[in-house]
Amino acid sequence: MKHSAVILIITAVLAIGIAIIPWPGEGKAPVQRVIHINARQFAFDPPRIRVNRGDQVTLVLHAIDVVHGLYLDGYDVNLKAVPGLSARATFIADRVGKFRYRCSVTCGNLHPFMIGELIVGPNTPLWRAIALTIVAATGALAFLYTRSREMAR
Numbered sequence: 001m002k003h004s005a006v007i008l009i010i011t012a013v014l015a016i017g018i019a020i021i022p023w024p025g026e027g028k029a030p031v032q033r034v035i036h037i038n039a040r041q042f043a044f045d046p047p048r049i050r051v052n053r054g055d056q057v058t059l060v061l062h063a064i065d066v067v068h069g070l071y072l073d074g075y076d077v078n079l080k081a082v083p084g085l086s087a088r089a090t091f092i093a094d095r096v097g098k099f100r101y102r103c104s105v106t107c108g109n110l111h112p113f114m115i116g117e118l119i120v121g122p123n124t125p126l127w128r129a130i131a132l133t134i135v136a137a138t139g140a141l142a143f144l145y146t147r148s149r150e151m152a153r
């Protein structure tokens with residue numbers, strides 16, 4: 001068999017493998033997550049939240065000292081909690097990326113620095129697409145190179 005044909009077959013097998021084989025972290029069924037956030041002058045605890053795309057996220061905001069708010073960029077979630085009276089909102093994390101949440105109630109002089117971050121990811125289909133592209137490009141180059149050498153014989 002010609003070397004170029006072997007390269008074509010190897011490339012095809014690799015590409016099919018990448019397209020079919022489950023990727024680590026992928027294929028997990030979306031989960032329901034309840035995340036409690038404590039707000040106090042002048043920080044959120046936790047300051048960073050990680051979820052996976054597709055998760056159903058319930059944020060529960062607790063105000064520890066004075067009235068605080070939580071506005072989540074990108075998801076249009078706005079909560080306001082009074083000490084002793086928490087607030088909650090539920091949404092599907094269907095957008096991948098980093099989204100800031102900030103206090104939406106003026107709570108003191110360092111209020112503008114009350115910022116946290118919701119990280120939704122990773123977008124595994126993107127990695128699959130990148131891996132496929134690399135295999136296809138490498139295979140095509142190897143095929144063309146080998147083919148040109150066979151033609152020159």
Ligand SMILES: [Cu+2]
Nearest residue numbers: 068103107114
């Ligand atoms: Cu605040």
